[in-house]
Amino acid sequence: MAALICEVVYRGIFQKNLAARIARGIVLSARKSGRWGIAFGRYGDSPQRNGIPAKDFAIVADTKEELEQNMARYEPKHTDVTIVLDDTLSKGVESWAWYGLQPINRLTVPGGTVLMTSLQPFESLLKDIHKKDVSYKLSLLRAKASFSGLWVHKEDHTEARVLGALAKIAPAFLTLDAVGQAIQEIEWGSDLKVASARKAFDRLETREVKITEGNAEIPYSFEMPKWWEMREGVTIPAIPIGKPKEGGQGYVPERNPYFKKFTTRTMRPVIDFDTCVKCNLCWISCPDSCFDVMPDATFDANMEACCGCGVCEAVCPVEHCITMVNESAFEDNASQWEMWRKDKAAYKTWLTGKIGDKATTVRSHGFRFRGQYDEELKRDLDQGGVEIVAGIPGENAQHKTI
Amino acid sequence: MAVATTAAPAAAADEKELLISGSEAVAEGLTLADIDVVTGYPIRPYDTVIQAIAKKIANGQLVAEYIVAEGEHSQFEIVKHASTVGARVFCGSSGVGWAYAMECLVVTPPLRVPMVALVGNRALDDPGAFGVEHNDALFVRDLGWLLCWIDTSQEALDTTLIAYRVAEDRRVFLPTAISADGAFLTHSQAITLVPPKSKVDKFLPRYDRGDLLLHPDNPITVAPQANEDWVIEIRRQNDEAMKRAYTVIEEAYADFRRVFGRGPENPWFEEYMTEDAEIILVGMGTISLPIKVGIRNMRAQGKKVGLVRLRWFRPFPTEQLVKALSKASAIGVIDRDYSFGSPFASGVVANEIRAAMYNAEKRPPLLSFISGLGGREVTLEDVYKATDLCYNAAKSGKSDVKTHWLGVRE
Numbered sequence: 020m021a022a023l024i025c026e027v028v029y030r031g032i033f034q035k036n037l038a039a040r041i042a043r044g045i046v047l048s049a050r051k052s053g054r055w056g057i058a059f060g061r062y063g064d065s066p067q068r069n070g071i072p073a074k075d076f077a078i079v080a081d082t083k084e085e086l087e088q089n090m091a092r093y094e095p096k097h098t099d100v101t102i103v104l105d106d107t108l109s110k111g112v113e114s115w116a117w118y119g120l121q122p123i124n125r126l127t128v129p130g131g132t133v134l135m136t137s138l139q140p141f142e143s144l145l146k147d148i149h150k151k152d153v154s155y156k157l158s159l160l161r162a163k164a165s166f167s168g169l170w171v172h173k174e175d176h177t178e179a180r181v182l183g184a185l186a187k188i189a190p191a192f193l194t195l196d197a198v199g200q201a202i203q204e205i206e207w208g209s210d211l212k213v214a215s216a217r218k219a220f221d222r223l224e225t226r227e228v229k230i231t232e233g234n235a236e237i238p239y240s241f242e243m244p245k246w247w248e249m250r251e252g253v254t255i256p257a258i259p260i261g262k263p264k265e266g267g268q269g270y271v272p273e274r275n276p277y278f279k280k281f282t283t284r285t286m287r288p289v290i291d292f293d294t295c296v297k298c299n300l301c302w303i304s305c306p307d308s309c310f311d312v313m314p315d316a317t318f319d320a321n322m323e324a325c326c327g328c329g330v331c332e333a334v335c336p337v338e339h340c341i342t343m344v345n346e347s348a349f350e351d352n353a354s355q356w357e358m359w360r361k362d363k364a365a366y367k368t369w370l371t372g373k374i375g376d377k378a379t380t381v382r383s384h385g386f387r388f389r390g391q392y393d394e395e396l397k398r399d400l401d402q403g404g405v406e407i408v409a410g411i412p413g414e415n416a417q418h419k420t421i
Numbered sequence: 422m423a424v425a426t427t428a429a430p431a432a433a434a435d436e437k438e439l440l441i442s443g444s445e446a447v448a449e450g451l452t453l454a455d456i457d458v459v460t461g462y463p464i465r466p467y468d469t470v471i472q473a474i475a476k477k478i479a480n481g482q483l484v485a486e487y488i489v490a491e492g493e494h495s496q497f498e499i500v501k502h503a504s505t506v507g508a509r510v511f512c513g514s515s516g517v518g519w520a521y522a523m524e525c526l527v528v529t530p531p532l533r534v535p536m537v538a539l540v541g542n543r544a545l546d547d548p549g550a551f552g553v554e555h556n557d558a559l560f561v562r563d564l565g566w567l568l569c570w571i572d573t574s575q576e577a578l579d580t581t582l583i584a585y586r587v588a589e590d591r592r593v594f595l596p597t598a599i600s601a602d603g604a605f606l607t608h609s610q611a612i613t614l615v616p617p618k619s620k621v622d623k624f625l626p627r628y629d630r631g632d633l634l635l636h637p638d639n640p641i642t643v644a645p646q647a648n649e650d651w652v653i654e655i656r657r658q659n660d661e662a663m664k665r666a667y668t669v670i671e672e673a674y675a676d677f678r679r680v681f682g683r684g685p686e687n688p689w690f691e692e693y694m695t696e697d698a699e700i701i702l703v704g705m706g707t708i709s710l711p712i713k714v715g716i717r718n719m720r721a722q723g724k725k726v727g728l729v730r731l732r733w734f735r736p737f738p739t740e741q742l743v744k745a746l747s748k749a750s751a752i753g754v755i756d757r758d759y760s761f762g763s764p765f766a767s768g769v770v771a772n773e774i775r776a777a778m779y780n781a782e783k784r785p786p787l788l789s790f791i792s793g794l795g796g797r798e799v800t801l802e803d804v805y806k807a808t809d810l811c812y813n814a815a816k817s818g819k820s821d822v823k824t825h826w827l828g829v830r831e
């Protein structure tokens with residue numbers, strides 16, 4: 020009786036194709052040793068939205084019966100390997116499905132592995148990853164999160180590298196040779212990608228995570244009502260109107276207590292309240308109405324509601340008043356405005372530190388100008404990264420079916 | 422999340438193996454059937470088929486007219502017309518999209534348009550939900566559409582070929598809807614065998630409309646106005662065509678097995694461990710997966726349980742089902758649909774089987790269950806609970822008139 024159950028946790032839209040390639044790659048690699056498998060996305064996650072955490076699954080088993088045994092449910096309740104394609108997901112995931120915040124390691128079995136693409140040290144990630152009552156392994160594949168714009172797939176070999184790493188984690192199901200063979204045959208494969216998979220296999224960093232380690236926060240959750248408790252007519256109470264703040268000077272709207280949205284964020288706005296000209300543009304433009312009106316008429320971005328889209332940064336007329344900073348640079352969702360009100364000098368130091376770090380202010384996703392993708396790939400190459408070829412890099416031209 | 426349990430077909434040397442979803446498998450079938458006209462209007466989960474066909478056409482693997490309609494009503498109207506001029510056509514929808522096309526769905530059988538449609542089963546609005554319920558496809562159960570449910574991506578591909586063969590048989594000439602559970606089948610990729618075109622050509626003849634072809638060389642008028650002097654005869658014609666479908670379906674499956682060397686012997690339903698079964702559970706579509714796994718687990722504890730997974734719902738295999746179900750001590754029908762205010766407030770399948778069993782010599786107690794609505798997981802615990810209730814009924818020898826809802830929060 021042997022089966023391998025993997026989940027691939029990814030950022031909606033940006034990594035949709037990447038996750039699908041990995042899930043398919045797992046099944047096709049395992050098929051090399053005659054195993055049966057299935058690859059599927061969590062249906063409730065789609066239609067996706069930019070950045071919303073979503074999941075694909077891959078299950079492989081020795082026999083069809085074992086495969087069925089492990090599939091006889093909507094989605095796996097336990098996974099041997101949890102593959103995480105962006106390290107900011109380590110703060111937990113909340114999908115479209117409205118069931119609260121789930122720790123990234125929630126489904127990982129005792130002794131199982133969380134495989135993550137990250138440039139952060141283990142200790143820094145374990146400040147975000149929730150504590151678990153069993154020990155498991157954390158494996159890091161050294162890579163930036165592979166984001167691209169909309170449906171574009173970024174050919175930076177992440178799918179091949181993840182499969183190579185998986186061969187190290189679960190060699191009983193996917194040998195490195197089988198992975199190489201599958202990559203070679205797959206429509207997006209190439210010799211170069213096989214080499215990338217082998218390098219990832221060699222370079223994977225792994226350590227055990229003890230039950231004492233991790234973020235001690237209890238993720239928010241809620242009970243779903245019984246059929247006779249629900250209001251009839253597919254009707255739900257509206258979100259109540261907000262409360263005036265401090266004697267009517269400011270205004271804070273009420274927000275949905277069941278869907279907080281913040282795990283969609285890979286970057287967050289950092290606001291310089293000293294230079295704000297109170298023009299309202301961020302407040303008007305925010306698609307998620309995440310700005311609270313403060314008593315001094317500045318705007319505080321509520322970090323439980325912000326999806327990190329960056330529209331506020333784009334519309335703000337004051338240079339460096341709103342700056343998007345990578346989510347990994349923050350440990351909580353505390354109010355920036357309250358921090359600023361308490362100690363303006365300390366806030367200035369904090370702000371300068373956050374927006375002055377070039378590594379964390381690089382845009383995490385999307386393209387700002389035509390040709391940015393080519394430039395990024397070339398820069399990666401200059402730093403020892405992937406080789407660029409004419410046309411679509413890495414594509415297996417001979418497998419293009421006509 | 423469906424996979425084939427029936428004996429794993431040994432891949433014939435000329436078949437290629439692909440890892441594809443149920444929707445992609447339908448597109449493979451359509452490519453092999455070399456369809457001429459396809460219309461598209463997106464709705465989940467059906468849209469995955471349209472995406473797969475578009476890719477086939479873009480890659481030059483399929484040459485077909487791909488028409489993007491402005492709604493489901495139009496897309497079914499377009500293929501109806503294309504079919505009357507001799508094109509092999511395909512279209513489909515899901516949930517309320519299928520409902521929006523209802524006027525065109527209604528006229529297709531009397532005009533004897535042998536189109537094939539895919540219904541990616543989806544809950545009806547409201548609430549706007551994507552998950553599977555069978556009520557959408559069941560809208561056409563009384564209209565002269567042939568209607569079947571599939572369970573795996575392999576069955577999706579095979580049934581697409583069989584559906585054209587049956588629908589376009591001149592004895593039938595009725596539209597055929599293939600129902601596929603949203604998500605569980607439409608979006609799950611499993612290992613699937615794709616036969617070569619040369620074999621398909623031996624199985625599926627060209628579409629020949631004969632004297633019904635709308636063409637200047639064959640001047641005809643289709644669908645003139647007709648009132649009480651004519652209508653009942655037209656309905657009787659449809660009735661006869663549907664009756665002839667029984668034979669045509671059996672012939673098609675036999676021929677499928679002859680040409681491809683695989684496929685079920687019983688076209689109408691899959692019987693899983695029913696031979697010695699005390700309790701037989703009945704369901705349609707991918708609900709078979711938790712039921713089969715549950716049956717294997719229960720048999721390990723000595724409970725003799727089996728499954729009848731219904732493939733063809735129209736025409737309804739009355740005789741065959743009565744024969745298969747009469748031998749059980751109790752029957753449990755699990756509907757992934759509802760029929761509010763119906764006899765015993767049961768689901769559609771349960772009441773169809775009650776009607777079918779009415780004249781049977783041996784009528785075991787029949788229990789009705791409603792489960793898995795809106796894509797809710799049907800758990801192994803649900804299967805065990807249904808089986809236990811069936812055992813109680815078998816012991817008392819009485820049918821429980823209550824319909825049991827499984828997996829609802831109460």
